[in-house]
Amino acid sequence: MTAVAWHVEDDRPFYATARRLQHAVGSRWVVLWGPASRRYWALPCGTATAPVLSDPDPDRLYAMAQRQAAGRPATGTAAPAPSEHRQPR
Secondary structure, eight states: OOSSSSSSSHHHHHHHHHHHHHHHGGGEEEEETTTTTTTTEEEEEOSSSOOOESSSSHHHHHHHHHHHHHTTTSSSSSOOOOOGGGGOO
C-alpha cells in the first residue's frame, strides 16, 4: 500500500468541483482532479489533435476547454466560466 500526504476527505470539494466541471464541458473531455499535482485536468476524448489541458483554477480550465472547442488556442483569456465551478476556499 502506498501512503499519501493527503486524505481523500480533505479533497472532497475538489472532486465535487471536477464533477461539476465535467458536466459543464460535456463529453468532449474527461475532467479529473489531480490530488498530487493540485490541478484540474481535462483529457480530450475522440481526437488526438486536442491538447491535454490543466490548471489549478477550475474557471481557467473551463475557459481553456471552451476556447479549444471553439477552435482557438486553449491559452490566453476567454469569457469567464460560470461561478458555480469556483472551488470554495
